Amino acid sequence: MLEKLSELEKEFETSLGSLDAQADVLNLKSLYLGKKGKISEILKSLKDVDPETRRTLGPKANEIKSNFQTLINNKLDSIDISVINEKLKESRIDITFTDDLKEKGLFHGGYHPRTLVQREIEDIFLSMGFEVLDGPHIEDEFYNFEALNIPGDHPARDMQDTFWLEDPDSEEGKKHLLRTHTSTIQIRGMLERKPPFRFIAPGTAFRCERTDASHEMVFNQLEGMMVGKNISVSNLIYFMKTILKEIFKTDVKVRLRPGFFPFVEPGFELDIECLICKGKGCSVCKQSGWVELLPCGMVHPNVLKSGGIDPEEYNGFAFGLGSDRLVMMKYGIEDIRHLQSGDLRFNSQFESY
Numbered sequence: 001m002l003e004k005l006s007e008l009e010k011e012f013e014t015s016l017g018s019l020d021a022q023a024d025v026l027n028l029k030s031l032y033l034g035k036k037g038k039i040s041e042i043l044k045s046l047k048d049v050d051p052e053t054r055r056t057l058g059p060k061a062n063e064i065k066s067n068f069q070t071l072i073n074n075k076l077d078s079i080d081i082s083v084i085n086e087k088l089k090e091s092r093i094d095i096t097f098t099d100d101l102k103e104k105g106l107f108h109g110g111y112h113p114r115t116l117v118q119r120e121i122e123d124i125f126l127s128m129g130f131e132v133l134d135g136p137h138i139e140d141e142f143y144n145f146e147a148l149n150i151p152g153d154h155p156a157r158d159m160q161d162t163f164w165l166e167d168p169d170s171e172e173g174k175k176h177l178l179r180t181h182t183s184t185i186q187i188r189g190m191l192e193r194k195p196p197f198r199f200i201a202p203g204t205a206f207r208c209e210r211t212d213a214s215h216e217m218v219f220n221q222l223e224g225m226m227v228g229k230n231i232s233v234s235n236l237i238y239f240m241k242t243i244l245k246e247i248f249k250t251d252v253k254v255r256l257r258p259g260f261f262p263f264v265e266p267g268f269e270l271d272i273e274c275l276i277c278k279g280k281g282c283s284v285c286k287q288s289g290w291v292e293l294l295p296c297g298m299v300h301p302n303v304l305k306s307g308g309i310d311p312e313e314y315n316g317f318a319f320g321l322g323s324d325r326l327v328m329m330k331y332g333i334e335d336i337r338h339l340q341s342g343d344l345r346f347n348s349q350f351e352s353y
């Protein structure tokens with residue numbers, strides 16, 4: 001009887017090893033473990049043997065039974081996994097743009113140049129310890145104007161420039177608008193952290209303007225701010241020059257002029273020589289040979305106060321990089337309107353996916 005059992009064990013293991021379909025494994029299960037299966041037969045036949053033999057055979061038969069059960073479960077599990085793997089193999093999609101597809105004339109996409117430049121700028125600033133922040137497109141007067149030291153009668157509030165949102169219930173000072181610049185994030189950034197800190201905030205701004213080669217109603221800027229102790233104008237100039245050098249991979253000609261922005265004092269306009277016409281004059285630089293690219297300055301004490309920072313203790317600089325203009329200079333794009341045209345022939349000229 002004991003021999004019969006060990007033969008049964010071998011026989012079972014060989015049969016199980018040769019199976020790879022779920023139905024066959026289930027059949028094998030009932031053949032051995034079913035009510036009328038081989039193991040049950042043995043267990044039933046135990047009643048006819050002498051008690052001595054029964055004492056050794058009984059536990060052995062039960063042990064084999066539970067072994068078989070485990071082996072069957074393991075086998076079923078591994079079949080499940082291979083069925084899933086087969087399915088995954090079948091549904092695999094080749095997303096590489098093969099020569100075969102090119103021959104079929106399929107159109108090849110590319111990253112938008114704005115994306116390429118934004119990633120590049122973010123990497124440069126991250127390497128200099130800046131955080132990258134984001135903020136809402138819909139703002140109220142406080143963040144867009146008041147907190148930035150722009151009083152109620154400032155020309156930037158002119159109906160011509162600002163897209164106001166209709167909101168009959170809003171209180172005075174809380175009227176909503178589409179942000180006219182990314183400087184709003186200066187305030188949001190300051191209110192959320194304690195000095196020292198430095199961050200940039202790339203994003204879209206909106207102005208109700210007539211469009212031309214260098215103006216769009218929807219355009220991109222990149223705001224930057226650094227606040228700490230004893231920050232100087234030379235720190236500001238150093239950062240601005242480093243950025244431009246890293247982006248253009250060469251020394252570009254820059255000029256610094258005084259500029260007025262209510263949120264900085266002193267304020268500057270940092271222009272670069274127009275790279276479209278190499279300084280000769282064209283529609284992008286309005287025939288001047290220079291492009292206003294990086295307005296900047298030392299943060300006005302009133303602005304620090306709006307951000308909850310004591311101007312007696314801390315100071316800092318801020319800048320508003322005209323990132324669409326930067327994209328145009330870097331890639332020699334002669335009209336800002338191409339950026340928003342949605343024309344895939346334009347996009348596909350840049351780095352491909």
Ligand code: DAH
Nearest residue numbers: 181183295296297318319320
């Ligand atoms: N917000 C200004 C604009 O859109 C640009 C600007 C100027 C941002 C000077 C600044 C700055 O942070 O310091 O015209």
